[in-house]
Amino acid sequence: MTVSAVRALFSVANRPEVVSLAGGMPNIADLPLAELGESFNQLVRGNGIQAMQYGSGQGELFMREKICEVMAEEAIAANPDDVVITCGSQQALDLVTRIFVDPGDVVLCEAPSYVGAMGTFNSYQARIHHVAMDEHGLVPQALAQAIVALRAAGQKVKFLYTIPNFNNPTGITQPLERRRELLAVAREYGLLVVEDNPYGLLTIEGDPLAAMRSMDDEVIYLGSFSKTFAPGFRVGWVLAPHAVRERLVIAQEAAVLSPPVFSQFAIANYLENFDWRGQIDTFRSMYAARRDAMLDGLASFMPPGTTWTTPNGGFFVWVTLPEGLDSQALLPRAVTERVAFVPGTAFYADGFGSRNMRLSYCFPTPERIVEGCRRLGKAITDELDMHATFGLGTDVARHRPVSGPAPNVT
Amino acid sequence: MSDNVIVLAGGLSHERDVSLRSGRRVAQALREAGVLVAEADVTASLLATLDASSGAVVFPVLHGGAGEDGALREVFDLLGVAYVGSDGSASRIAFDKAVSTPLIARAGVLTPRQIALPQSVFRELGAGRLVDALIAAIGFPMMIKPARGGSALGCTKVTDAAGLPAAVVTAFSYGDVAIVEEFIEGIEVAVTVLDLGDGPEALPAVQIQPRSGVYDYTARYTAGETRFVAPAELPDDVTEACAAMALTAHRVLALRDLSRTDLIVRDGVPVFLEVNVAPGMTETSLLPLAIEAADGSFSDVCARLVARARERGSADRS
Numbered sequence A: 001m002t003v004s005a006v007r008a009l010f011s012v013a014n015r016p017e018v019v020s021l022a023g024g025m026p027n028i029a030d031l032p033l034a035e036l037g038e039s040f041n042q043l044v045r046g047n048g049i050q051a052m053q054y055g056s057g058q059g060e061l062f063m064r065e066k067i068c069e070v071m072a073e074e075a076i077a078a079n080p081d082d083v084v085i086t087c088g089s090q091q092a093l094d095l096v097t098r099i100f101v102d103p104g105d106v107v108l109c110e111a112p113s114y115v116g117a118m119g120t121f122n123s124y125q126a127r128i129h130h131v132a133m134d135e136h137g138l139v140p141q142a143l144a145q146a147i148v149a150l151r152a153a154g155q156k157v158k159f160l161y162t163i164p165n166f167n168n169p170t171g172i173t174q175p176l177e178r179r180r181e182l183l184a185v186a187r188e189y190g191l192l193v194v195e196d197n198p199y200g201l202l203t204i205e206g207d208p209l210a211a212m213r214s215m216d217d218e219v220i221y222l223g224s225f226s227k228t229f230a231p232g233f234r235v236g237w238v239l240a241p242h243a244v245r246e247r248l249v250i251a252q253e254a255a256v257l258s259p260p261v262f263s264q265f266a267i268a269n270y271l272e273n274f275d276w277r278g279q280i281d282t283f284r285s286m287y288a289a290r291r292d293a294m295l296d297g298l299a300s301f302m303p304p305g306t307t308w309t310t311p312n313g314g315f316f317v318w319v320t321l322p323e324g325l326d327s328q329a330l331l332p333r334a335v336t337e338r339v340a341f342v343p344g345t346a347f348y349a350d351g352f353g354s355r356n357m358r359l360s361y362c363f364p365t366p367e368r369i370v371e372g373c374r375r376l377g378k379a380i381t382d383e384l385d386m387h388a389t390f391g392l393g394t395d396v397a398r399h400r401p402v403s404g405p406a407p408n409v410t
Numbered sequence B: 001m002s003d004n005v006i007v008l009a010g011g012l013s014h015e016r017d018v019s020l021r022s023g024r025r026v027a028q029a030l031r032e033a034g035v036l037v038a039e040a041d042v043t044a045s046l047l048a049t050l051d052a053s054s055g056a057v058v059f060p061v062l063h064g065g066a067g068e069d070g071a072l073r074e075v076f077d078l079l080g081v082a083y084v085g086s087d088g089s090a091s092r093i094a095f096d097k098a099v100s101t102p103l104i105a106r107a108g109v110l111t112p113r114q115i116a117l118p119q120s121v122f123r124e125l126g127a128g129r130l131v132d133a134l135i136a137a138i139g140f141p142m143m144i145k146p147a148r149g150g151s152a153l154g155c156t157k158v159t160d161a162a163g164l165p166a167a168v169v170t171a172f173s174y175g176d177v178a179i180v181e182e183f184i185e186g187i188e189v190a191v192t193v194l195d196l197g198d199g200p201e202a203l204p205a206v207q208i209q210p211r212s213g214v215y216d217y218t219a220r221y222t223a224g225e226t227r228f229v230a231p232a233e234l235p236d237d238v239t240e241a242c243a244a245m246a247l248t249a250h251r252v253l254a255l256r257d258l259s260r261t262d263l264i265v266r267d268g269v270p271v272f273l274e275v276n277v278a279p280g281m282t283e284t285s286l287l288p289l290a291i292e293a294a295d296g297s298f299s300d301v302c303a304r305l306v307a308r309a310r311e312r313g314s315a316d317r318s
Helices: A003-014 A033-051 A061-072 A088-100 A115-123 A140-152 A176-189 A242-256 A261-273 A276-301 A327-336 A366-390 B016-032 B046-052 B071-079 B088-095 B097-106 B119-125 B127-138 B161-172 B217-221 B236-252 B286-293 B298-317
Strands: A083-086 A106-110 A127-131 A157-162 A192-196 A220-224 A236-239 A316-320 A356-360 B005-008 B037-040 B057-060 B114-118 B142-146 B156-158 B177-182 B187-194 B206-210 B226-229 B258-266 B269-276
Touching (some): A003 B016, A061 A236, A088 A115, A088 A192, A088 A220, A088 A242, A106 A140, A140 A157, A327 A356, B097 B114, B142 B161, B156 B161, B236 B269
Antiparallel strands (some): B142 B156, B142 B177
């Protein structure tokens, strides 16, 4: 199946008959909309002249101060001067790549990694090199070996991009010890680390783990309100060492003059006047029920030979199909059964991932998630049946990388 | 009675995305012609929308599934709603290549050797012996495709025995019946047939030259991936033979208003591949190109098709 055919299939995901386990849209239906409306009303009446004006290229000081409070939840001690506000953390990634990467430079990332980040790296003509993971995330020895081998081959390795909490797409989390080991490798080889942490506060059991940035001030840290509040404001941030921060501000002014000022007023207002920590607790229990529904659904309906991860937060479960199956080839059959997922190949720059799929539990209700697992189980079983009928082997398919669904796919 | 049009696009099929793009293009074209247009998807509220717009003409731009297999058109007839295009039974036959190809062949049109088999036959009888028999009957290279569906989804060219089983399984991911047919090597051509009131007429043939060599989904819907030559650079007698073939297909299958026949010219002789009752209308689709090649206006053609459907609806009611 061609790359554009895969992407086109995601357009059925928004149909109500289809259980979409494909998208990554947070469920924000439970936000206190009436109270928010009232509060925004007051914001426009009282501060409209400033809120609708151009702002600072670095982002408003009051917003950066609030962000430092939010980051303290994950043990980060930061100065508001070192924070740059961006249009979602996606733009933070874009700015960081823009100032560090020249065409042909190497970016290291998890195997597999976030499809949106790889899109950014590709747009700056970076070479993406995946580093092996185990059940605790990136493997430090593999990271060291990759740096040595790539440098020996004359390649410029610019940074490691990692999602230590509930990695997108695998849902895997690096324990604290693993974070320290990875930082030690990075220090030993003089490698910059870019830590992307959109989901950390959505830890289901226990408290959020300390961020890598809390262990090493040289780490560039990307944060976002998209999952802890709402993505439509497009407010994210980057926390960077002083010298990098200055270049980021210049790049940000060149890109958008100033990040969305109204959104910063709105979010700062929300953080000031609403129980945002309580709201995150509400989100955590809501997502916990959905994760449990997915794990129950998978246990009930997946045929033997299928395995999956058990995330303690975030939005995603990573499924490995029985040997011989190809998730990209399975997608049309799944769509016929009215369930959608993202084929694993979207999360590799090198054509791997054909036996994997990413399932998201963030948007559908628990009942729909279980039904989606049932439909998916049927599609996989039917596909296995066809493979057995035709005596197909266990060759691993390699594909051209596919793109993921658009951000507004459910 | 209103004079409006409901452009129906989307639906729940593998070709939903293409349909939405076709629908937007048709809606825009009709608006340019001064027609009042509403756009609708196939949802639980569709019938209520139709009830609320009494006298509206439906312009179905649905690809695959219920939109193309005649089911929805049957519903429009049941409800007395006027619509553009072929009726339910003609659509059902045309949409299923396993049914339409033999009918076209019986009318004396050259078609590829073809065998259609459902999944259950392979499952119940075992695939091995059947696969051998298919190879003996059709030979290589062969094309494997789903019997029902478009946009080349699930289609694979197979050049040796090793590739056959996987290709059949791929076709079965899109539907229950797979077609195994002789691969026809030659120049890919599409001929649009329009009937704006004076009987069916063939528009200039459009020649298809995909950059990659294969007219697959990407080549069909990505701007710049395929070079279209309209009118096709073919000798006059070949062009005439292509037009005649498209008109025969349109007539034999009792199609109405518009259709598009895809064919391959092999050594100067056209071979029929398939006929579409809901041809693509996207920016890279063949029917709009054919209208342009005939110095027509896509907007004008859409409006005239609507007017014709409206007249037909009034005649049925009187």
